[in-house]
Amino acid sequence: MFRFDYYCEPPAADWTEKAACAQPQAQGVDFFSPHREEMTEAKKVCAQCPVMSECRSYALDTFQPIGIWGGLSLADRHKILNQHRNRNRRGPLS
Numbered sequence: 096m097f098r099f100d101y102y103c104e105p106p107a108a109d110w111t112e113k114a115a116c117a118q119p120q121a122q123g124v125d126f127f128s129p130h131r132e133e134m135t136e137a138k139k140v141c142a143q144c145p146v147m148s149e150c151r152s153y154a155l156d157t158f159q160p161i162g163i164w165g166g167l168s169l170a171d172r173h174k175i176l177n178q179h180r181n182r183n184r185r186g187p188l189s
């Protein structure tokens with residue numbers, strides 16, 4: 096069973112079928128735990144995932160509020176989104 100089903104609307108995309116977190120070997124890994132050790136375990140699964148890039152883009156585009164997505168925690172995603180926002184605020188270089 097795809098792990099996203101429990102917590103959110105699953106992404107309607109083909110890449111979810113290849114998700115490493117949906118494979119039996121990822122069973123028992125908690126992608127939505129607030130504990131650092133479990134977040135690290137989830138990130139290890141993501142690091143082996145063939146669709147990490149697609150998953151990461153989805154999470155950033157849809158502002159996923161919880162969980163590890165594409166190897167990123169919520170704090171990681173905030174950091175990336177803030178960097179992107181700050182870059183766009185500066186405007187063109189003169």
Ligand code: SF4
Pocket residue numbers: 114115116117126140141142144145146147148150151163164165166
């Ligand atoms: S990158 Fe991580 S959260 Fe995303 S589909 Fe792959 S294993 Fe699941």
